[in-house]
Amino acid sequence: MAKSxxxxxxxxxxxxxxxxxxxxxxxxRIISKFVNNKLAVFGLIVFSIILLATIFAPLLxxxxxxxxxxxxxxxxxxxxxxxxxxxxxxDVFTRVLFGGRVSIFIGLGSAILSALVGIAVGCYAGYKGGxxxxxxxxxxxxxxxxxxxxxxxxxxxxxxQSLFNLMAIFIVTGWGxxxxxxxxxxxxxxxxxxxxxxxxxxLSTFTICYKHMLPNALSPIMVNITxxxxxxxxxxxxxxxxxxxxxxxxxxxxxxxxVAQDILVLQNYWWMWGPVxxxxxxxxxxxxxxxxxxxxxxxxxxxx
Amino acid sequence: xxxxxxxxxxxxxELAPGDAVSHMISPELASTITEEQLNAMREAYGLNxxxxxxxxxxxxxxxQGDMGYSMAGGVxxxxxxxxxxxxxxxxxxxxxxxxxxxxxxLGVISALKRGSGTDNSLTVAGMAGVSIPExxxxxxxxxxxxxxLRWLPVGGRLLPHYENVWDRIPNIVLPSMVLALxxxxxxxxxxxxxxxxxxxxxxxTTARSKGMPEWRINILHGFRVALxxxxxxxxxxxxxxxxxxxxxxxxxxxxxxxxxxxxxxxASDYPLVMTISLMYVFVxxxxxxxxxxLTALIDPRVRLGKE
Numbered sequence: 001m002a003k004s005x006x007x008x009x010x011x012x013x014x015x016x017x018x019x020x021x022x023x024x025x026x027x028x029r030i031i032s033k034f035v036n037n038k039l040a041v042f043g044l045i046v047f048s049i050i051l052l053a054t055i056f057a058p059l060l061x062x063x064x065x066x067x068x069x070x071x072x073x074x075x076x077x078x079x080x081x082x083x084x085x086x087x088x089x090x091d092v093f094t095r096v097l098f099g100g101r102v103s104i105f106i107g108l109g110s111a112i113l114s115a116l117v118g119i120a121v122g123c124y125a126g127y128k129g130g131x132x133x134x135x136x137x138x139x140x141x142x143x144x145x146x147x148x149x150x151x152x153x154x155x156x157x158x159x160x161q162s163l164f165n166l167m168a169i170f171i172v173t174g175w176g177x178x179x180x181x182x183x184x185x186x187x188x189x190x191x192x193x194x195x196x197x198x199x200x201x202x203l204s205t206f207t208i209c210y211k212h213m214l215p216n217a218l219s220p221i222m223v224n225i226t227x228x229x230x231x232x233x234x235x236x237x238x239x240x241x242x243x244x245x246x247x248x249x250x251x252x253x254x255x256x257x258x259v260a261q262d263i264l265v266l267q268n269y270w271w272m273w274g275p276v277x278x279x280x281x282x283x284x285x286x287x288x289x290x291x292x293x294x295x296x297x298x299x300x301x302x303x304x
Numbered sequence: 305x306x307x308x309x310x311x312x313x314x315x316x317x318e319l320a321p322g323d324a325v326s327h328m329i330s331p332e333l334a335s336t337i338t339e340e341q342l343n344a345m346r347e348a349y350g351l352n353x354x355x356x357x358x359x360x361x362x363x364x365x366x367x368q369g370d371m372g373y374s375m376a377g378g379v380x381x382x383x384x385x386x387x388x389x390x391x392x393x394x395x396x397x398x399x400x401x402x403x404x405x406x407x408x409x410l411g412v413i414s415a416l417k418r419g420s421g422t423d424n425s426l427t428v429a430g431m432a433g434v435s436i437p438e439x440x441x442x443x444x445x446x447x448x449x450x451x452x453l454r455w456l457p458v459g460g461r462l463l464p465h466y467e468n469v470w471d472r473i474p475n476i477v478l479p480s481m482v483l484a485l486x487x488x489x490x491x492x493x494x495x496x497x498x499x500x501x502x503x504x505x506x507x508x509t510t511a512r513s514k515g516m517p518e519w520r521i522n523i524l525h526g527f528r529v530a531l532x533x534x535x536x537x538x539x540x541x542x543x544x545x546x547x548x549x550x551x552x553x554x555x556x557x558x559x560x561x562x563x564x565x566x567x568x569x570x571a572s573d574y575p576l577v578m579t580i581s582l583m584y585v586f587v588x589x590x591x592x593x594x595x596x597x598l599t600a601l602i603d604p605r606v607r608l609g610k611e
Contacts, residue, residue: 039428047610128455144583147547150565154313157569169583231437237437242566260443267447277440292431303325 033297040293054100063091085170089298092256096276099251102163104283106252107233110170115225117171118178119214121262125179126186133183140176148173149197151234158245163219170232181224187215219298226291230284237280253280309585313578380578384564392553395480396545402484407491408531413500414492415530416522426492433489438548442482442555449478459576479556483549494534502530546586 034040035177052059125133143151156167156227189195198208233253238252239245241261253276260266260273414423503507505525511521550562557563561580568576 132443142312145309145583145588146581147588149550150547150584153550153565153569154577157577158575165559196561234435234437238439241437241439242551242554244566244569257437267442268446273440273443277437277443281432281436281440284437285432286429288435 004006015045017179023153030297034293037293037296039289040296043293045284047290050100050279051104054097054104056093057097057101061097063092063094077150092275095251095256096253096279099256099276100248100279100283102250103144103179103233103236103253103280106163106167106170106236106246107229110174110232111225111229112166113167113175114171114228115178115221118175118180118181119221121175121277122179122182123186123209123214123217124205126183127190127213128205135178137183140179143173143176149235152239153244156239157178161244161247166236170235174228174232177228178221178224180219182217185220186213189213189216219294221292223295223298225247226287226294230287230291233280233287308367310582313581341378381576384576385561385579385583387510388559388561388564391558392546392549392562395476395483395558395560396549398476398480399483399487399549400545403487403491404470406484407488408495408534410488411492412499412522412527412530415496415503418500430489431487438482438486439551439555441485442479442552443600446555476503478548479552479558481547483552486548487545491534495531499526499530500528531593546587556569 121136125136146154151173152169155172156165156256158167159165190213195213196210198212203212236252237244237254237257238254240248241257243258243261245254246252256276257273257280259269266273410426414426416421508521508526512518516543546561547556548562550565552558553560553562554566561583565580567573568580
């Protein structure tokens with residue numbers, strides 16, 4: 001019997017099906033959707049450039065971010081000092097790079113750590129329910145009934161200022177949202193049949209919720225991590241701008257902006273605070289683009 | 305809930321380094337003061353009593369409306385609050401109104417022109433709005449409008465001898481606009497998605513099939529239905545706004561509760577820090593209760609408890 005054109009088509013489809021397994025196909029669809037999102041790609045590129053620039057800061061700049069040079073203070077931007085120098089003659093460009101290290105580290109680090117805490121508690125409590133869940137829910141409610149910045153300031157006044165304290169505070173204030181997210185996903189996944197099957201196999205609770213259920217909850221969590229990175233970087237900048245974040249001797253983006261509280265600096269030396277502000281804005285914007293791109297490519301329910 | 309939080313905050317401040325007495329004495333005095341004198345001071349302020357007793361005393365006086373005194377300057381906290389809260393409310397409400405109007409109209413426009421260049425650029429602008437640090441935006445605005453163009457004052461709320469309502473306006477324009485721009489992005493998103501949702505409903509198709517002109521459909525049918533949930537959500541943001549105004553208040557030297565909070569944190573003025581943060585919690589909890597009730601009243605699908 002001769003093959004009709006329909007048969008040929010089906011052969012082709014079968015070939016494609018057999019050459020790639022289903023899971024890789026699904027993953028590649030997520031990636032291709034992400035790649036097609038121009039904003040997300042743009043964000044990723046600029047994000048990587050800024051990230052690499054801060055990582056390789058010592059190679060890019062001959063100056064020491066901490067070294068005070070009173071002979072060359074308050075110089076406007078030139079070939080020697082790209083962003084000029086500040087009140088004590090430190091090179092602003094160098095400080096932006098080195099400050100970026102700390103700021104990005106704080107933002108990304110606290111986002112990931114608070115996500116880990118939130119997920120660890122959320123998965124287990126969401127799956128198990130019972131008193132663990134009730135207690136964790138109450139605690140997260142307590143943290144969430146403060147406006148975020150107020151809670152952070154309150155904790156800063158209790159613990160005092162340091163890099164470590166600030167990250168700890170961010171984790172303490174940030175895990176609640178992640179916990180709720182993980183818990184909600186777990187509550188809906190808990191009723192699925194594959195989970196019941198796993199339970200009937202006699203797998204331990206631990207294995208079921210961290211190894212089998214967690215991967216299915218991962219994509220909203222990834223999106224949330226990127227968005228909270230952006231938020232933490234902004235909060236750090238705001239706090240340091242007020243002089244209540246990271247101690248002033250460590251350069252961070254917020255600490256560099258701190259000088260702009262002085263109206264003379266604001267008026268006369270734009271290079272001391274302008275470029276930093278733009279770098280922060282661009283970086284956060286890129287992180288938001290990435291987060292948005294991730295959400296669009298992983299979550300089919302949020303179209304349009 | 306409020307009780308638990310007040311206890312935790314009290315406990316936290318108790319654990320903070322240094323007690324009230326060590327903040328009261330100057331460094332010069334500290335080198336000469338003896339242990340007995342310190343103890344006498346602690347006795348005088350009731351600090352030698354156990355933690356729980358003091359918490360109980362504080363709590364009962366708080367409920368009776370006596371908030372105690374600020375450690376810096378000894379001003380009654382209730383007096384400070386009475387002075388600063390109206391300023392913050394004034395700022396927040398103006399910002400809320402601005403952001404609601406701008407955000408809703410932009411959101412509706414971008415929903416109506418879905419997928420067009422306008423829509424895309426508005427979305428990007430909205431993301432830029434949440435990405436720029438608000439204080440940086442505020443600084444640029446100061447530089448541009450207050451220093452270079454000299455249209456508006458740099459900061460502050462009211463000059464001493466101007467009491468007229470109209471004299472207040474130039475002062476509030478900059479901080480409230482900056483604050484509003486930060487809020488607009490969120491409002492815009494809500495409005496856009498809600499409008500898109502409504503536009504795909506059947507009654508819009510019905511209206512269209514009756515031959516109604518497009519603008520009437522949009523305004524009479526789409527707009528009204530779409531904006532109800534948006535307005536509720538925006539009302540929900542008022543407490544967020546009060547929290548979010550903290551940094552802007554500081555930038556513009558606005559004498560509100562936020563800048564007062566920052567000052568008290570800097571000075572380790574624990575009674576004040578505590579009262580203000582509890583007030584924030586109170587506002588948030590009350591607002592969420594009110595919103596719950598409001599949504600139940602507006603939306604018949606939501607029911608409170610059993611019925």
